[in-house]
Amino acid sequence: MATREKTGGLIRIRRSRTRRILPAEVRVGDLMSAAAELFIAKGIEATTVNDIVERAGVGKGTFYHYFETKEDVIVALRERFSRDFTDQVAQAVASCPADDHRARFAAWLRGTVQAYIANYKLHDVVFHEFRPGNRNVKDKEIVLAQLGELLAAGAAAGAWKLSDTRAAAIVIFDGMHGMVDDAIAGEPRDAEQICRRLSELFGRMLLI
Amino acid sequence: MATREKTGGLIRIRRSRTRRILPAEVRVGDLMSAAAELFIAKGIEATTVNDIVERAGVGKGTFYHYFETKEDVIVALRERFSRDFTDQVAQAVASCPADDHRARFAAWLRGTVQAYIANYKLHDVVFHEFRPGNRNVKDKEIVLAQLGELLAAGAAAGAWKLSDTRAAAIVIFDGMHGMVDDAIAGEPRDAEQICRRLSELFGRMLLI
Amino acid sequence: MATREKTGGLIRIRRSRTRRILPAEVRVGDLMSAAAELFIAKGIEATTVNDIVERAGVGKGTFYHYFETKEDVIVALRERFSRDFTDQVAQAVASCPADDHRARFAAWLRGTVQAYIANYKLHDVVFHEFRPGNRNVKDKEIVLAQLGELLAAGAAAGAWKLSDTRAAAIVIFDGMHGMVDDAIAGEPRDAEQICRRLSELFGRMLLI
Amino acid sequence: MATREKTGGLIRIRRSRTRRILPAEVRVGDLMSAAAELFIAKGIEATTVNDIVERAGVGKGTFYHYFETKEDVIVALRERFSRDFTDQVAQAVASCPADDHRARFAAWLRGTVQAYIANYKLHDVVFHEFRPGNRNVKDKEIVLAQLGELLAAGAAAGAWKLSDTRAAAIVIFDGMHGMVDDAIAGEPRDAEQICRRLSELFGRMLLI
DNA sequence: CATGAATGAGCCTTCATTCAT
DNA sequence: GATGAATGAAGGCTCATTCAT
Secondary structure (H helix, E strand, O other), rough: EEEEEEOEEEEEEEEOOOOOOOOOHHHHHHHHHHHHHHHHHHHOOOOHHHHHHHHHHOOOOHHHHHHOOOOHHHHHHHHHHHHHHHHHHHHHHHHHOOOOOHHHHHHHHHHHHHHHHHHHHHHHHHHHOOOOOOOOOOHHHHHHHHHHHHHHHHOOOOOOOOOOOHHHHHHHHHHHHHHHHHHHHOOOHHHHHHHHHHHHHHHHHHOO | OOOOOOOOEEEOOOOOOOOOOOHHHHHHHHHHHHHHHHHHHOOOOOHHHHEEEEEEHOHHHHHHHOOOOOOHHHHHHHHHHHHHHHHHHHHHOOOOOOHHHHHHHHHHHHHHHHHHHHHHHHHHHHHHHOOOOOOOOOHHHHHHHHHHHHHHHHHHHHOOOOOHHHHHHHHHHHHHHHHHHHHHHHOOOHHHHHHHHHHHHHHOOOOO | OOOEEEEEOOEEEEEOOOOOOOOOOHHHHHHHHHHHHHHHHHHHHOOOEEEHHHHHOHHHHHHHHHOOHHHHHHHHHHHHHHHHHHHHHHHHOOOOOOOHHHHHHHHHHHHHHHHHHHHHHHHHHHHOOOOOOOHHHHHHHHHHHHHHHHHHHHEEEEEOOOOHHHHHOOOOOOHHHHHHHHHHOOOOOOOOHHHHHHHHHHHHHOOO | OOOOOOEEEEEEOOOOOOOOOOOOHHHHHHHHHHHHHHHHHHHHOOOOHHHHHHOOOOOOHHHHHHOOHHHHHHHHHHHHHHHHHHHHHHHHHHHHOOOOOHHHHHHHHHHHHHHHHHHHHHHHHHHOOOOOOOOHHHHHHHHHHHHHHHHHHHHHOOOOOOOOOHHHHHHHHHHHHHHHHHHOOOOOOHHHHHHHHHHHHHHHOOOO
16 A cells, blocks of 8 residues: 655655455455445545545555456445345345235335435435446336335235236335435434325325 | 747648627527537536537537536536426416316326426436435425425315325325336336326325 | 626626727726736736736727737736836936935935835736746846946946946846845835845945 | 447557556656756746656656646756755855855855856746745745855854845845856856856955 | 637646556 | 556646637
8 A cells, every 4th residue: 555645746655565465355345335435425426446445445456356447346336235225125024924914015114214214325326326328227126026026915915906016116116215315305304204104195005 | 828839830720610609598508408418318427528519519618608617517407407397397287277186286297297208318317417415406396396385285175185295295206207217218108108007096195 | 898607507698788998008008907916916827818808897809909919918017117117216316416426326226126125026927927038138137237337337436346347236136136025025124224234235345 | 437438349459558667766757857858948838747748758647646736846846956956055065174164155156156057947947937925935045044154154253244144145145146147148157257256246245 | 999709729637447566 | 466656548627819790
C-alpha cells in the first residue's frame, strides 16, 4: 500500500512494504464491502477503483485479481443482495405452518419490509444506478416468483381470491416498495406501522 | 488567453458553416430533444456533450450557452417530463364530470398508464439513471398529490372508502408503475388490458 | 445587456433592450477601468472578456469594437500607467528649482514612491503577469532615462559624484521598488518613512 | 465507467510502448526538467501538460501520478530553484574566512550574480508568470534573511556601518537584480563587470 | 454604432485497466 | 499471489473571437 501526501506541489509517495496474504473469500468480501460502503456514500460513478482498494486496504492489482472489471463488483453485490434478501424472507415464511397461508403472507410482508428497510441504501445504488440493459428484470423476477407461489398456494387453498397472481404480486411488491421509500424519505415509521397499513390495503385487495 | 498562434506559418481558414440565430426556446428545445433521444438510446453516461450538440446541429459552445453543465439538461428534461405528465393526466381527469369520482379515477388510471407507456424510456433514463440526492422525491410528490386529492374527494363523497389516502396513493401509483414495467419487459399488452387488471385490484382495495 | 439566471437546470436569458450611445473616450475608459479592477482582483488570466464587459455594462461586441484582442487592453493599461507615472513624477521634479539638484532628486524619490504606493496593484498585474516578449524593457527604460538625466545633471553640476549613471539609476530605481514592495507586504509604513531610509542609503551611495 | 466499447467490431490493439518503471525521483526530475525547458521556451500558459509529458517521454497519466495539477509543477520548480540558489550562494560565502566580512560580502555578490545570470530565464518564468497569492514573498524572504545576516555580522564586527540592515539588504538585492536584468537585456556583460560596478555603489553605501 | 448568440479549438483532468516487478 | 507505477483514451468545460441582426 501507499500513502500520498503533498509537499510543495509534489506528491510524495510513501511505500509501505506490507504484503499480507489472506484467503480469497476474505479478500473478495473486503473488496465488496468497501465497494458497497463507497457506492452508498458517493454513488457508483463517483467511486473509483482506487477508492475501493484504498478502503479495502489492498493494492489495485488485487482488485483486478478478483474482479475483471469495476462492473463486476456491482453485479456481485447485486447477486449477494438478492440472495440474502430472498433467503431472509424465505426463512421468515418457512417459520409459519405450511397451511396457514395468511400467516405466511403476513410473514412475507413483514420480512420483506424489514429486509428492505435494513438495506435500502445498497439496494437503491446497486439496482437503480446501474444499467444492465435488461431493466434489472432478472433479480426482481426471483422475488416476484417467490411471492407469486405464496399467493397461488393461498388462492388454491381458498385463503383468498385472486384472478391474476402475477398482477397481484407486482402490485403488492411495488406497492410495498413505494411505502417503504416514502417512510424513509419522510418521517421515519417503524416496520410494524408500515406493515399494518399495507396489510389493510392488501387484505381488501385479496378479499381476505 | 489562447493567442491565435500561427501554426507553422499556415493559416487555417475556418469555413463559417453559416451560423444561424434562432429563438432561445427553439435552441433549448432542440438541445433537449437531442439529449433525450441519445440518453434513451445510449444511456446518460455514454452520451457525451459532443454527441448532443452534433445531433442538435449546433456548436459545443451553444450547449454551454444554454446549460451550465451536462447535468442541467437532465434536470431540465425531468422537469419538462413531470410537467407534461401531470398536465396530460389532469386534462384526462378534468374531462369527466366533477362528481363522477369513479369515472375520474378510471380516467386517472388510463391517463397515467398511457402517458407512462408512451414515455417510459425517457422516464427511466431521466429518473433512474441520475441521482439528484433527494431520491427524486420532489417530482413524485407532485404526482402523488394529484392522485391523493382525487382519492380524498371520492372518499369524502362516499364513492369509496379508505382510511389512509397517502398509503393508497402510493400503492396505486407504484403498483401501476410495476404493472406497466412488467408489460413493457414481457409480451406487450395494450393499455386497456393493463387498466382492466389494475382496476380490478384497486377496485377491491378501495372497496368500490 | 443580458442577465442570466438559473431556473431548473436551464439558463434563462433575460434581454434588456437598452442600447446607450456614449462618446468613444468614455466607453474606452469604462472598459479599461473595469478591466483594471478585475485584473487586480482576480488576475489577468482569470478575468474573461465577459467579466470585463459585464462590469463595464456594455455588450461584448463593444469590447471588440474598441480593442482588437484581450491583450490590447493590457497594453493600453500599461501605456496609461506609464504615462501617468512619469507625468506625475516629472511634475514633482519640475516644481523644484532647476539648479537645486538635491531637491530635485528628493522630489523624484518622493514622487516615485508615492506614485508606486498608490498604484502598485495595477502595476504588479499589468507588468508582471503578462509577457510581451521583450521583458517589459520599454516602459522601464523611460523611467530610467528620466532618472538618468536627473542624476547626470546633478553629477555635472557637482551636486554628487557617480561614475556610472545608468548603474546608479538602476540600483536606485529597483532598490526603491523593493523597499516599497516590502513595506506593502509587511507592516504598512508611510511614504515619508520609506523615503528617509532610502535617502540615507542613496545619499551615501552618491557621496552626497 | 468508460466501458471498453467495441468500436464497430474492431478491436484496437494498443502497441504497448514498453512501459518502463523508474525510481520516483528520476521520473519527477524528468518531468520537472521538461516543464522548465518548455516554460522557458514558450511561457507557462502556452505550455500544455501534453507538451510536458511528450518531452519527458511518459504518458499523461504519469504526470498526474506525481503532480496533482499543472500548477504544482510550478510550485515544485520554484522551491527547487530557491533551494539551489541559496545553497549555491551559501557555499560561496562559506568558502571565505568567517571573520573576513568584506570577502564574504564580495563572495555573496559574485555568487548571487552568477547564479542569477545562469538561471534568470527559469527565474523569470517561475517567479513572475505565476501568482501564488502571497506575492512570492516567502522565497524572497529566505534570500533576504541570508544577506541580512551577513550584513549584520559585518556591521557588528565593524567591517562597515549601516543603520537599517533590512533596508540595505533589500536595496542591495533588488539593485543587483536590476543590474543583471539590464545586462541580460542589453549587450551582454560578464559577471565580473557587473560585480565591479555594484561593488563600487554598494561599497559607498555601506561606508566600507 | 451596439449587441449577444453562436462557435469550436483546445485544455486540464480522470480513471479503468495493464503489467513489470 | 500481490502490488502500484504507468498508461492514454475520452470527456467536460472554457473563452476569445466572430458576425448576423
